[in-house]
Amino acid sequence: MSRWLKCLTVVITLCFALGACSRVGLAYRNLDMIIPWTLSDYLSMNGGQKDWFNERLAEHLSWHCTTQLPGYLDWLDRLQDMVERNQVTDAALQARTQEAKQAIAQTAREITPSAIELLQGLDGKQVAEMNDAFAKDQRKRQEQYLKPSLDQQIRERGERMEKRLNDWLGPLSPGQKQRVVDWSKALGDQNTQWIANRAHWQKQFSAAVAQRQSPQFPQRIETLLVNRETLWTPTYRQAYANTEAQARSLFVDLMAESTPEQRQRLLKKIEGVRKDFNDLKCLKAAKQS
Template identity: 80%
Template sequence: MSRWLKYIACALICSLTLGACSRMGLAYRNLDVIIPWTLSDYLDMNGEQKGWFHERLKEHLSWHCSTQMPGYLDWLDRLQNMVASNQVTDAALQDRATEAKQAIAETAREITPSAVQLLRGLDDKQVAEMNEAFAKDQRKRQEKYLNPSLDQQIKDRGERMEKRLNDWLGPLSQAQRQRVAAWSNALGDQNTEWIANRAHWQKQFSAAVAQRQSPEFPQRIETLLVDRERLWTPAYRQAFAKTEAQARSLFVDLMAESTPEQRQRLLTKIEGVKKDFSDLKCLKAAKQG
């Protein structure tokens, strides 16, 4: 997943599982990526489908902005208060993560009927192209994340995290950098289970789309988009739990080692996210309404 979730989740637990951060203004125009695949990346839609999709997307954005965005602002307030009061604990981070997951699920459930309608309208050529795009995605991730040696994977993961943290906290101290290195080392070959599970999900999605005219199709898609964790491989379920726990532990320790300047930078960054949200025209209109 990308865009708004990754942005605020980086502030929460800086988790590699959730990926890189990006600016809200660009992010919010792409609500379709709330699901674990980006339609424009995997589907070659024709003109009629694109027109229909963008109209539906506008409707979903309007719903999302008026019903969900106020909750995100409250969530950011809670996050900000944690940092300001120096109460960044494992339990508090678990609460924020649970709230974020619930928000994702609610939005995914809202857009599922549109996804079902779009997917049911695909022709066989489009489905074949989608499956080839999945295969290309797998090859690309294999090359980037699995082909390097394990030592290199660990080194690259630590460098990616340090780069993100530099953005949120400013330059890290030697102790903080060592903690990031220890975090990356503790995750070991997590990339293997992550990519295997991604391929597992894509395989199930392809199988569902192959039977897109069946009566069971809407329920299968809802499970794939809303209840993804139910379909995880046992190995990935275990790996993900470890990854989340390690990310929380990392963030707790980094904040314990943080300077007043780093905490202020983080608070300022979170305030910037809140402003990005508050400045959205749709949210202003919802408040006025």
């Protein structure tokens, strides 16, 4: 259930600028994978639920495109300006990150009532299926991210980041490559805290859904979807703050060492993101109205 948040973050935060997703149009046309509709990953909906889902999804897509995307374009302008002036600072990145978090929260808040309605209509079999899928998800992530030794986790994390950076900046210099290695080492056993917190959230979500007919259910789900940070474990809260700080530091240092060619490549990528947004029919219609 956290992938919707991750993917939306990818679209409108620095992580997106580093290339975790390559085509905004593709991501946006599958916005059901961005907003909290990923229950479809964890359970099967019946015919009536699917019809209801499709109708609500269309409404939310229209709202998001006409009211939220213009703000994303402004956000891209600010990101582009930072790169053009070669003034990528920690303070500026903190500001962009805060703006992105606010946009995420606004979308989550808009979608939550529909998510609550969907969850309240689940039957016992669907809830059991969801819980089984959560358990499978945990086992899969533990196998992929925790089973390797810590040294291997650090190495693979660095390799993933370097691959993204190569796409958005072009080949890295030896100094930039070493900075990525140092970044990955600084995160240490982040995988452990991330997966533990994910399991913690899923457990709370399952407990809430088990009481889906109670008067407290809507507020509980709103907390889980909109204010999820309030439910983080203390250990993960600290690890997340470190992760954000390390990411900002990495990007500041990489841009400080960047060549004009790398910055031009990044600007071209950002412009591609802007074009993908502008090419969306719903945004064109909103501008003409």
